[in-house]
Amino acid sequence: xxxxxxxGILTHLSSLPGPYxxxxxxxxxxxxxxxxxxxxxxxQFLPTGIVDDVFGNSPYMSLSAFAGNPLLISPNLLLEQGLxxxxxxxxxxxxxxxxxxxxxxxxxxxxxxxxxxxxxxASRLFDEAFEHFCREHxxxxxxxxxxxxxxxxxxxxxxxxxxxxxxxxxxxxxxKAAEELDERxxxxxxxxxxxxxxxxxxxxxxxQKGIRLVGDIPxxxxxxxxxxxxxxxxxxxxxxxxQPCHVAGVPPDYFSETGQRWGNxxxxxxxxxxxxxxxxxxxxxxFLHLGxxxxxxxxxxxxxxxxxxxxxASEETAVNGTWVKGPGLFFFEQVKEATDKIDIIAEDLxxxxxxxxxxxxxxxxxxxxxxxxxxxxxxxxxxxPHNFQTTNCVVYTGxxxxxxxxxxxxxxxxxxxxxxxxxxxxxxxxxxxxxxxxRMAFSSVAALAVIPLQDVLGFGSDCRMNRPSTLEGNWAWRxxxxxxxxxxxxxxxxxxxxxxxxKSCPIIKG
Numbered sequence: 001x002x003x004x005x006x007x008g009i010l011t012h013l014s015s016l017p018g019p020y021x022x023x024x025x026x027x028x029x030x031x032x033x034x035x036x037x038x039x040x041x042x043x044q045f046l047p048t049g050i051v052d053d054v055f056g057n058s059p060y061m062s063l064s065a066f067a068g069n070p071l072l073i074s075p076n077l078l079l080e081q082g083l084x085x086x087x088x089x090x091x092x093x094x095x096x097x098x099x100x101x102x103x104x105x106x107x108x109x110x111x112x113x114x115x116x117x118x119x120x121x122a123s124r125l126f127d128e129a130f131e132h133f134c135r136e137h138x139x140x141x142x143x144x145x146x147x148x149x150x151x152x153x154x155x156x157x158x159x160x161x162x163x164x165x166x167x168x169x170x171x172x173x174x175x176k177a178a179e180e181l182d183e184r185x186x187x188x189x190x191x192x193x194x195x196x197x198x199x200x201x202x203x204x205x206x207x208q209k210g211i212r213l214v215g216d217i218p219x220x221x222x223x224x225x226x227x228x229x230x231x232x233x234x235x236x237x238x239x240x241x242x243q244p245c246h247v248a249g250v251p252p253d254y255f256s257e258t259g260q261r262w263g264n265x266x267x268x269x270x271x272x273x274x275x276x277x278x279x280x281x282x283x284x285x286x287f288l289h290l291g292x293x294x295x296x297x298x299x300x301x302x303x304x305x306x307x308x309x310x311x312x313a314s315e316e317t318a319v320n321g322t323w324v325k326g327p328g329l330f331f332f333e334q335v336k337e338a339t340d341k342i343d344i345i346a347e348d349l350x351x352x353x354x355x356x357x358x359x360x361x362x363x364x365x366x367x368x369x370x371x372x373x374x375x376x377x378x379x380x381x382x383x384x385p386h387n388f389q390t391t392n393c394v395v396y397t398g399x400x401x402x403x404x405x406x407x408x409x410x411x412x413x414x415x416x417x418x419x420x421x422x423x424x425x426x427x428x429x430x431x432x433x434x435x436x437x438x439r440m441a442f443s444s445v446a447a448l449a450v451i452p453l454q455d456v457l458g459f460g461s462d463c464r465m466n467r468p469s470t471l472e473g474n475w476a477w478r479x480x481x482x483x484x485x486x487x488x489x490x491x492x493x494x495x496x497x498x499x500x501x502x503k504s505c506p507i508i509k510g
């Protein structure tokens with residue numbers, strides 16, 4: 001439960017300014033300074049796992065639920081550590097300040113990481129720390145490194161198209177593959193070692209500034225992931241084809257008339273009417289792992305623990321799915337040791353039924369309020385600030401799945417009545433609609449107000465992060481450093497002070 005009024009900014013690390021085509025962990029220090037100066041207490045970002053162009057570089061379809069994204073590793077910090085030399089960076093391509101070119105960034109950073117690995121092997125400076133890291137993370141790291149090495153060997157084919165014995169994890173075949181691919185496995189472990197070494201330093205900087213990091217844990221993982229390959233008994237897979245029998249998604253809603261067919265395999269919560277213990281242990285480890293990286297976790301699609309939308313894998317859309325009862329409170333009892341170490345935000349958007357509300361409230365988790373959803377009906381809309389029934393919630397102007405507030409306001413598909421209602425509610429002419437929405441969020445009773453960076457800056461639809469149910473053109477937006485100006489810092493700090501969201505401001509309960 002949230003104890004103090006506070007505010008924060010939502011933006012992914014990839015969106016931060018920096019010279020190497022994508023925001024990285026060095027950019028994180030710059031952004032932490034910005035947040036501190038602007039009086040912010042929270043930084044929320046998207047999942048930090050490995051992205052793949054097959055899945056449109058979506059952070060919600062990662063190749064691992066545990067591994068960090070190598071593209072977020074900072075060349076500048078590698079330089080400080082002696083793993084790169086200044087001349088290694090001389091051939092840097094020209095990168096856009098405004099969008100991530102994932103292909104170009106991958107080529108550039110992979111080359112730098114290979115050079116860093118070669119220096120690592122030659123210098124032996126980090127041998128002890130590296131071996132300690134490998135032992136500490138062996139439960140996921142060994143399988144992950146072998147998974148990536150095999151994926152390279154088999155021309156990036158998904159694991160279920162690999163030779164059968166390797167796909168079904170025949171022990172002798174895996175042992176032979178691990179021996180053959182030992183150097184590549186060691187390379188992938190090194191990359192993760194560097195990522196988490198840099199992450200640990202950035203988190204320490206955040207702690208020193210009193211800024212809490214808010215991570216994001218997708219409820220589902222991608223089918224072509226190290227997690228599914230190495231834990232096949234935890235997922236609803238056909239034993240012959242190794243394909244999902246059913247896939248995840250949501251029914252038709254605000255975002256899509258045909259729903260969203262995500263395609264992730266569903267979990268086998270029970271086997272023979274008994275809890276699937278390896279699955280619960282995998283989840284426990286997942287929470288423990290993320291708890292070492294962040295202070296707060298947003299559980300994406302929280303409602304899936306109460307009940308989830310099950311779509312036959314043969315269906316092309318989500319329309320013909322059915323609701324299936326989830327593990328509910330039992331799940332959180334099994335992972336309590338891990339979740340007690342972090343604060344949790346329940347993403348409770350979409351079709352929310354009494355069982356979801358009961359689970360959320362019983363656990364004491366704050367839910368989410370989205371202001372863009374509040375003007376599409378009448379004065380009883382539960383997303384309107386005057387209808388917030390508790391301080392224990394997090395209010396957003398929008399999320400990564402929404403258009404920016406300016407984009408929403410100028411979208412011809414949004415009913416004019418909704419825009420009229422928003423202006424009247426804010427007592428505004430709509431000229432700076434993004435600041436009207438920020439003011440609504442900050443002035444609300446919600447304990448925490450989180451604003452997407454695009455809405456702080458008043459950017460339009462061209463800066464939108466994601467368009468659900470589309471594969472192209474997402475996750476690429478970047479913010480150039482001049483936009484994070486002293487004027488913006490003063491504006492945010494003034495709003496924080498005016499609406500009592502300073503770090504020492506308690507919640508006043510009636």
